Amino acid sequence: xxxxxxxxxxxxVTGATGALGGRVAARIARLGLAQRLIxxxxxxxPEYPESSAAMAVYEDTAAFEKACRGVDTLFLVSATxxxxxxxxxxxxxxxxxxxxxxxxxxLSFLGAGPASTFTFARTHFYTEAHIRSTGVSHTxxxxxxxxxxxxxxxxxxxxxxxxxxxxxxxxxSRDDVADVAAAVLTDPVVVAASxxxxxxxxxxxxxxxxxxxxxxxxxxxxxxxxxxxTWEEALESRxxxxxxxxxIEGWASSYAAIAAGELDVVSPVVPDLTGHPAQSIEGFLRRxxxxxxxxxx
Numbered sequence: 001x002x003x004x005x006x007x008x009x010x011x012x013v014t015g016a017t018g019a020l021g022g023r024v025a026a027r028i029a030r031l032g033l034a035q036r037l038i039x040x041x042x043x044x045x046p047e048y049p050e051s052s053a054a055m056a057v058y059e060d061t062a063a064f065e066k067a068c069r070g071v072d073t074l075f076l077v078s079a080t081x082x083x084x085x086x087x088x089x090x091x092x093x094x095x096x097x098x099x100x101x102x103x104x105x106x107l108s109f110l111g112a113g114p115a116s117t118f119t120f121a122r123t124h125f126y127t128e129a130h131i132r133s134t135g136v137s138h139t140x141x142x143x144x145x146x147x148x149x150x151x152x153x154x155x156x157x158x159x160x161x162x163x164x165x166x167x168x169x170x171x172x173s174r175d176d177v178a179d180v181a182a183a184v185l186t187d188p189v190v191v192a193a194s195x196x197x198x199x200x201x202x203x204x205x206x207x208x209x210x211x212x213x214x215x216x217x218x219x220x221x222x223x224x225x226x227x228x229x230t231w232e233e234a235l236e237s238r239x240x241x242x243x244x245x246x247x248i249e250g251w252a253s254s255y256a257a258i259a260a261g262e263l264d265v266v267s268p269v270v271p272d273l274t275g276h277p278a279q280s281i282e283g284f285l286r287r288x289x290x291x292x293x294x295x296x297x
Contacts (some may be wrong), residue, residue, distance in 0.1 A: 064095030162255030
């Protein structure tokens with residue numbers, strides 16, 4: 001695969017109005033490459049040179065097929081968590097394959113498996129399996145928990161609650177995941193080396209939630225602490241939100257997956273594929289100094 005191929009290559013990007021897909025679309029635009037932005041609301045699609053936009057939802061196979069016509073490689077961002085998330089993913093994959101997409105780069109999750117402790121990760125396993133079954137070339141990106149969302153784990157009183165035990169996680173920034181995705185989508189050498197590959201995408205160090213919280217407090221001057229919960233306590237403490245039980249179990253099981261050691265992975269993928277080190281908690285807070293502004297001092 002040479003430069004000429006990439007010059008005539010159209011990349012489809014889903015989730016282009018979102019936090020991750022939007023970052024990837026911006027990076028492809030900076031490279032001056034042709035891309036098709038597949039969005040739910042055409043009025044929100046970013047406008048870039050060499051880009052076009054098409055409107056489709058994952059659940060509508062025919063519409064997604066139409067949106068993907070002329071696309072060679074599809075970057076498929078996982079849908080928002082829902083009870084029918086697997087069905088939505090499978091519908092989108094089927095539409096893409098019918099449209100003639102030759103390669104799918106799917107945004108999955110670290111440790112995706114049929115019995116993953118993190119319930120939301122199970123849908124990724126079934127999506128990956130379906131993509132494999134189609135016979136199209138594929139690359140799966142499996143990021144760890146997002147560093148960008150870590151501040152939301154801290155409530156206004158500066159408390160992080162959950163059944164994470166002493167397990168560890170290597171928080172990863174969305175910027176790093178987007179850089180990896182852009183490389184896998186556009187760099188001819190990385191594209192060739194990533195065929196039929198799964199890349200774990202993590203931050204540079206694995207920390208317990210307690211150690212993470214301690215570092216957040218020390219770096220920001222905020223009073224933050226970790227309060228361990230049992231599984232039942234975690235479910236009960238989240239039920240007043242009014243969320244559905246499957247959502248509550250998903251939230252709590254992200255902590256439980258940490259406790260089970262399923263997220264204790266430090267991968268060299270970010271530096272290997274992007275040429276720069278993975279962002280640390282320190283680096284993230286330098287870029288986002290007000291990340292814990294909602295917490296009382």
